[in-house]
Amino acid sequence: MKFITRKKLIPVLVTFLLLGIILSQIRIEDLITTIMNINKIYLILGFFLYILSYVFRGLRFHILLDKKISFPDLFHIVCVHNMVNSILPARSGELSYIYILKKYHDKSTGEGVATLMVARVLDFITISLLFFISSLFITDLPEMFSSAIWLVVLFTVLLAIFLVILLYAGEVFLRFANAVSITFKLDKNVFVIFFLKKAKEIVDSFKNIKNSGKMMELCIISFLIWLTLYFLNYTLIKSLDMNIGFFEVLLASTFVVFMSILPIQGLGGFGTYEVGWAIGFIGIGLTKELAINSGIVVHIIGIVYYVLLGLYGYQYLCKK
Known part of the structure; x- marks a missing residue:
């Protein structure tokens, strides 16, 4: 019980520690001034772009689930899922x-795990490719980004290999797991039986996704999701009256996504989000104060967006 309590406290401590460090680097008056000067038109445009990204996410799950769940239902599931995932620590x-x-919708755990894993792998492949592409459009690339590019390329290749393994090698893993359980006489064990049952559900779901012939369509939708989100960041930067090019915003804001992968993410992403944003935008030439201020403001706007849509989606699900 004490271990569980400590485990729950770690994200809270990380959040307060990072926030304390970040806030100590800026003047609160400057932050308030930045918030007060937000251009409301860009704010509204940003919200529509955010909704559009949910539309694409819902469409992707609609295809991944072989169109057995309606698109409107999946759109509302995305609304709730993204809110919960953004609030809880370590992407739990x-x-x-x-x-x-x-x-x-009475879908098996295996189907849920398989479709979510494919979606996330496609997300990270897309993010990595867009990061690499954006670097080609920027002259005088900062040294820190130049060093990161080859790591991103390697990361993309490894993810692509992982996706192929998920889709094509599942049955091999299942046969191996069954053979091991029989060899060690664990095939009657309740926990092993449960594990093998769930593993079969996941493998069958991967097989369905592979046989659907929709991978190219899923890749295109994944690109549309992230292009929309990067245009959202660009729009919010414009709302703060900051003159930064689209590819610079894409390159810099990707560091927020990379930070979110780390298991240290705190409640609501506070702290880790701002650190990732600051690293990226200081790297493209912003002052430390401006990078931190803009990161905090954009993060707050994002929270407002996903809470509004999350509550809307929750109301929809409650009526079902």
Whole structure:
């Protein structure tokens, strides 16, 4: 019990520690001034772009689930899932997608895990490729980004290999797991039986995704999701009256996504989000104060967006 309590406290401590460090680097008056001077038109445009990204996410899950769940239902599931995932630490909110599918649409755990894993791998491949592409459009690339490019290329290749393994080598893994359980006489064990059952569900779901012939379509939708989100960041930068090019915004804001992968993410992403944003935007030439201020403001706007859509999606699910 004490271990569980400590485990829950770690994200909270990380959040307050990082926030304390970040806020000590700026003047609160400057932050308030930045918030007060936000251009409301760009704010509204940003919200529509955010909704559009959810539309694409819902469409991707609609295809991944072989169109067995309606697009409107999946759009509202995305609304709730993204809110929960953004609030809970260390991306533990990902489990909400699997839970909602099972509760409201009687989908197996395996189907939920498989579709979510494919979506996330496609996300990170897309992000890495866009990061690399944006670097080609920027002259005088900062040294820190130049060093990161080859790591991103390697990361993309490894993810692509991982995706192929997920889609094509699942049955090999399942046969191996069954052979091991029989060899060590564990095939009657309740926990092993449960594990093998769930593993088969996941493998069958991967097989369905592979046989659907929709991978190219899923890749295109993944690119549309992230292009929309990067245009959202660009729009919010414009709302703060900051003159930064689109590819610079894409390159710099990708560091927020890379930070979100780390298991240290705190509640609501506070701290880690601002650190990732500051690293990226200081790297393209912003002052430390401006980078931190803009990161905090954009993060707050994002929270407002996903909470509004999350509550809307929750209301929809409650009526089902």
